[in-house]
Amino acid sequence: MLVYTFKRLLACIPTLLIASILVFLFIHLIPGDPVAILLGDAATPEDIAALTYEMGLDQPIWTQYLLWLGNVLQGDLGTSIFFHEPVLSVIADGAETSILLALMTMIWIVVFGIPIGILSATRHGSWVDQITSGGAMLFASIPTFWLGLYLILIFSVGLGWFPSSGFPSISDDGGLLNIRFLVLPSLTLAAPNAALIIRLVRASMLDVSREDHVRTAKAKGLHPMAVSLRHIFRNALIAVAAAFGFTFAALVSEAVVTETVFSLPGIGRLVVQSILRRDYPVIQGVILIIVVLYIIINLLVDLAYARLDPRVSLK
């Protein structure tokens, strides 16, 4: 398994290189000038040209790319044009929010999605199944911005239970208690994702329940709960594991709507704002980190397959 992991990590290098070239090219090819945005509307073309020269942004694109790549290989992702801070530190700040938000969302998904999915599959065709499946479709269809705003109105403005927006770092005043800022956003994100997991668990369990070994287990007289959990759910988990992996990666990198509604300083919002401001170093840095994240999660999912399914061997 170690050799396999090492080979897979080596295979990531060309992927990362291609991704970095594509990102660099695309972001520099779209029109828009970070210096013009930085200086504001009253700046003249002469002001903009002077600062562009001062910041080295007038260099040919390949020179800029090679300089950037050289720095990346030394662990330096550059400095944000807007925040005047190392990109790594800007990303680390956003990553704290995004990872904690994704973890909290995954907890809700596991707590609600899996048991309801199992219930729906074991009571297939009953009124319980009808209600849970219908509810799942409803939550999968609700736009997150709408749900988020209503959660704010009910739980922040109305009941005053949770803060409406923002997220102070857990290293700031308040410490771990600051995760209360993530309760409403994580519930907002969990609703559509838990709904999908409910549907997936249900469908996978129904598929597995038709297989021979399940019939054998039932014929042996095993308790229905033991059949459902040990023989059906365990096998259905293989499909669910992949979904979990990619849901986590998507939650870290693509939660931009929820992050905007709740004003969370996460990775998704950072990317969108950096694109609008043409903050090239941050865009390049974040995309590179997201690519790495997806590669690692892909690898972890493959490793999890081997653990869950003895028929899969890693070579």
Place this chain on the structure above:
Amino acid sequence: MKRITWMKFGIIITVLTLGAGTSSADGTFRYATVGEPPSLDQHVLTSDLATTIAHHMFEGLYTFNEANEPVPLLASGETISEDSKVITITLRDDVMFHNGQNMTSADVVASLNRWGEHGARGGLLYTNVESVEATGDYEVTITLKTPFGPWKNIMGFINGGPAIYPVSIMENAGKEPISPENYIGTGPYKFSEWQPNRHVELVKFDGYVSPEGAADGYAGMRVAEFDTLRFIPVPDVGTRVAGLKAGDYHYAESIPGDLYADLDADPDVRTILNGGPIFGLVFVNSKEGLLKDNFALRRAIQTAIDKVPALQVAIGPEGLWRANGSFLPEGNVWYSESGIENYSMGDSESARMMAEEAGYTGEPIKFMVSTNYSHHYDSAVVYTRQLLEAGFNIDLQVYDWATLIEKRAQPDQWDMFFTHHGFVPDPILITVMNENYPGWWSTEDKISLKSRFTEASDPAERQAIWSEIQGLIYEQVPTMKTGDIYTYNIASPGLNGLGEATLIWPHFWNVSN
């Protein structure tokens, strides 16, 4: 076992909901901003959001009182030679920087020089400056090449203006905005931290010595009542409003017009109008293209447009806009009715005839607008429809703001573009007066009038010349003003010390909870 699990769950939820409110028992003022400023350096940037934050930290030699007159802030007064070319400014000797050093003339000279060379508005004054010298520990002498009437208005305008930094920071500063570790000013609050996407935080400066006199606009007494000012980016307007109602914020900016009536009637919210209106501008290309110097065709376009429907669509409630053709609002010393009969005619038939007489044969007219500002886009759509009805072949090109400001620097890419302008205390600061600003209006008539305008020192004479310039704008149409827009913010009703309206940027010294 099951009971213990549910108990644990209950404890977690209770702990999470404890202290849900984040309001200011701790002396922290929380301001929900629409976004984040690119920097807080006042010399090189003209971002209103940057000034809203930074004018609590950085101060200039002059500022504006409630009547929009420039009055001393870090200066204590000045004398002007008979020929109006030598200005000797006396500085207050009790001003301390946030690093504990006393402000002297060396700091002022270094700051003025950096602003003059690299600042957004510094060139306006410095093209006329022969020298700036420290003529005493607390005295600075500015010698001008020719008399320059608007000098004090320009120096009092902190947005893109001459904030005073320590000489040690100015020595190494160029065109690039100074970095946060160098945010050292003289204001009642000092820089604490900037957490990207989280907040910009300022804390009370204990060594602050307030100017004397009663508070009057930005002038007079400044007292930091809150220990901390925290400016938090909250991009979603629904969240800004809900957050203020929930007590998470004391103040929230940039609220859309369509919410005004409801919020104004809401006892849990206080609406605060901005007394200095912003105004939309449609710039016309004076360097290249069809409209370059065809003033008759420009006037035909101006004649076709009715500004009122665009203001109704783009802004909403009538209390938040005024179809005013004067570049500065009624009641202001620069208000003028010169040329305003041409401001909003909406006469498509006359426009069609005028265009024909101007030799227009249906060539496409490229009109750029951005979707980043909804009032730009909404207004541009209304204008495009009116112009199409008058027979103009308008090619409306819609971009994001970053793309638009890059394209507008290329004269072959456009004929007209939409932008807006903040309130300024002197017309010399309006971008159309700058020949280098995209549009590049630099006709002989303009240059001659501008020269008379800047050289005049007598306020009445300057007002009269400005009237002539405004008349010329309506004649040569380098830009078209769309109307005055009164933005508004919302505040917690519990705040004391806020006025009925803000001058230009809200300030939170002398404000308490």
